[in-house]
Amino acid sequence: MSRILVVDDNAVNLDLMLYLLRAFGHEADGHADGLAGLHAALRGDFALVLTDILMPGIDGYEFARRFKRESHLSAVPLVAVTALAMSGDRERITEAGFDGYITKPIEPRTFVAQVEAFLGRDGP
């Protein structure tokens, strides 16, 4: 199955996403630090990258800016998983270059399907 990178500064939420993805047979790595997550993402061995937006250090917007300027990663979908769920947030996040937007709290039953849709659309 595909390798998925998950970046979230909240250890519990990171744990939840990794647990769910692995329970459904995906190979998933996690980082609680935005910069470490970005470095991992830039190495390029992931089929999909999920990241939180509000993080200390490098936030999701900066993450997207630096991720999206790498041409060798143009086929890798970048999806925001964020508790920023007020009106206008989706637009801001899409404008920042994200390919997808999932709001927290995630619904465990649908989260995996949402993520798999991104893999199916753009990935192997």
Added chain:
Amino acid sequence: MDPSQTLGEVAFSLADLAGTRFPLLEYAPDATILVDAEGKIRLVNAQTERLFGYYREELIGRPIEMLIPARYRGRHVGERKGYYGDPHVRPMGIGMELNGLRKNGSEFPVEISLSPVSTREGTFVSASVRDSTERKTLERQLRELNAALEGANRAKDSFLASMSHELRTPLNAIIGFTGTLLMQLPGPLTAEQERQLEIVQSSARHLLSLINDILDLAKIESGKVELTFEPISAKDVVDAVSSSLAALAAEKQLEFTTHVTVDGEITTDRRALTQILLNLTNNALKYTECGSVRIDVRATSYNEKPAVAFSVSDTGIGIKPDDQERLFKAFEQLDRSNTRRYEGTGLGLYLCRNLAQLLGGELMVTSEFGKGSTFTFTLPRAR
């Protein structure tokens, strides 16, 4: 002398106008100064003495420029001559910013209105001078107040945004891990574990809807709801509401039907309309133990314009007449003892009525206690 005569009728000499012989001028609330073609002061009233701190004997025959600060004088002479060439009435608040100069050397901001005055001695310019210190101060205070209010509004918006984010973050873990347990991903559950976890899950969802309702409300109240008016089909909205609540109706073994008898489109905000109908229908299902819930959509008129009435009727507990208005207030669930049985935020109807008004419609209730209720949302077809 007849005081009913106006100054413009060439009736007066300067002497007629001076002092208490012409009280209208002498006691005018503004300082009034008559100036001749050479710029010399020919007549002043009592308020001029008070405002500038001179006795009138010290002013008469002197250049008007003595009453303005030195830095303005050169320019003022030019302007004064220009005005004499083309005398006309110039009201207060127009023209350059100018300061007055008191005898003691202090300055103050002034507003000046000018008008030509004909007398037997010729045409003079009458300048009415008003101390605008107070107005300027008020204006500045108003600007500061406005800036403070804008700041407070921004602070409120950013507070709402952080609230939303901060409350959702822990809920993500609660709803998420309850979900993984209920999906039995870590291992099988006993029936009792499952029952208790379902309580955790529904409480967490309740908390989430409470947070959403409160934030929606805050947005409505600060005028921040973004509505998109577009042509939509009433039937589509009703179908969506019906399919998302069919499971709840089935669970309670209630007959749940929809009857749409309008054609064509309505111009409104789909999200707000859906939210209203979802809320009303969800309430109907919640407060009905047996019988039926039905949604009717029919053509009607509202304020003499074509409209559509969405009615949600139930055979539930009903509402006493006295309680029917109280129903639409925030955090009013009619019977406090019911709150545990009927889980809700207590904000739903309040929100619905606010949204209904934003859409230009109205939300009403008719009910018979013990027999059921009908909530009707009347929505104009066009915006």
